[in-house]
Amino acid sequence: MSIQLSGNGAGILMPKKLILPVFTVFFISLFASCKKEIAPSQSTDALSNSLTAQESSMAITTSSTNFGALISGSTTINDEITICQKLGVKYVRYAIILKDFTGVDKGYEKWVNAGYKVLLNLNYDNVTSNTGKRSPVPFPTDMVQYRSLLTKVLDKYQPEIAVIENEPCTDQFHSGPIEDYITELKTAVDVCNKRGIAVADGGLHVDYVELVMSGWASKTANSLETQKLIAAYKTMNLTYVNTHVASPFNSNQNVYPVGTLENDADYLRTQTGKPVICNEYNQNSTSTTLMTGTVGGFKAGNYKYVITRSGSGTDGGASLNQGTSLTSLGKAYRDAIQ
Numbered sequence: 263m264s265i266q267l268s269g270n271g272a273g274i275l276m277p278k279k280l281i282l283p284v285f286t287v288f289f290i291s292l293f294a295s296c297k298k299e300i301a302p303s304q305s306t307d308a309l310s311n312s313l314t315a316q317e318s319s320m321a322i323t324t325s326s327t328n329f330g331a332l333i334s335g336s337t338t339i340n341d342e343i344t345i346c347q348k349l350g351v352k353y354v355r356y357a358i359i360l361k362d363f364t365g366v367d368k369g370y371e372k373w374v375n376a377g378y379k380v381l382l383n384l385n386y387d388n389v390t391s392n393t394g395k396r397s398p399v400p401f402p403t404d405m406v407q408y409r410s411l412l413t414k415v416l417d418k419y420q421p422e423i424a425v426i427e428n429e430p431c432t433d434q435f436h437s438g439p440i441e442d443y444i445t446e447l448k449t450a451v452d453v454c455n456k457r458g459i460a461v462a463d464g465g466l467h468v469d470y471v472e473l474v475m476s477g478w479a480s481k482t483a484n485s486l487e488t489q490k491l492i493a494a495y496k497t498m499n500l501t502y503v504n505t506h507v508a509s510p511f512n513s514n515q516n517v518y519p520v521g522t523l524e525n526d527a528d529y530l531r532t533q534t535g536k537p538v539i540c541n542e543y544n545q546n547s548t549s550t551t552l553m554t555g556t557v558g559g560f561k562a563g564n565y566k567y568v569i570t571r572s573g574s575g576t577d578g579g580a581s582l583n584q585g586t587s588l589t590s591l592g593k594a595y596r597d598a599i600q
Contacts, residue, residue: 335574382421427464518555
């Protein structure tokens with residue numbers, strides 16, 4: 263994947279390194295060779311614990327992928343349900359603004375009543391002002407108030423995953439030091455853990471993740487923030503680490519470069535010890551070949567959940583639907599996720 267860095271506009275090709283598969287093969291080989299040399303006097307509990315640790319590590323990367331959709335544009339929820347039925351997905355992304363929540367969200371309830379499982383973005387405030395223009399929202403710093411607002415929603419609703427904020431490293435969405443987001447996320451993790459609700463961060467752009475992977479984190483403020491978040495996630499009781507992915511991945515708009523998503527996920531799992539999801543895949547071309555290859559990359563990368571976004575005209579991104587009918591891209595997505 264190439265990234266255009268601000269300032270000099272230089273294109274940097276991110277090298278890919280396969281981490282977990284090599285480590286796993288080495289570990290299994292080492293374990294097999296050492297297992298037969300355990301002395302009879304050694305505790306069988308130690309062997310059992312070793313097996314459990316090994317199985318837990320491997321379980322992170324062997325689960326199947328649950329695919330879903332986010333339908334953008336002026337469609338009603340009823341139309342979106344029809345589109346999702348045609349796509350063959352049972353997972354959707356939805357958002358609730360904590361400061362606007364009055365005790366009931368009819369949109370959320372409509373999805374749940376229709377049988378869908380919701381990856382719920384829980385955003386402190388709305389980045390869209392009354393004029394329709396986006397205005398960055400500071401991360402909350404009053405954790406007493408924030409905990410109260412979040413508790414009010416999660417005492418009412420239990421989503422498939424609570425996703426805390428949206429893209430904390432995107433300047434047009436959020437302002438304030440990334441340390442404020444880390445504090446917010448820690449509070450949210452505590453609230454979710456106490457209720458048995460799965461929780462994920464707001465999404466790391468894989469472009470920034472790859473800069474961190476390649477030792478180029480210092481090149482942008484956003485990649486430095488990403489590096490801090492990856493380090494913080496290792497110590498949090500997050501259920502999942504969340505990513506956001508946009509394509510085409512390089513100058514060839516019709517080809518998914520094999521290994522891209524796989525290596526990104528392997529890196530994040532290695533660094534944080536958490537399974538990986540993607541609650542926004544945004545394809546900016548109508549290439550069905552690219553869609554099919556990318557879905558294959560998500561599957562091979564063992565992403566637990568993937569939400570593919572259907573763009574709409576000026577809203578950016580290619581569309582999976584035209585009205586309530588599937589486009590060729592939507593049909594390619596439907597067929598690829600089966």
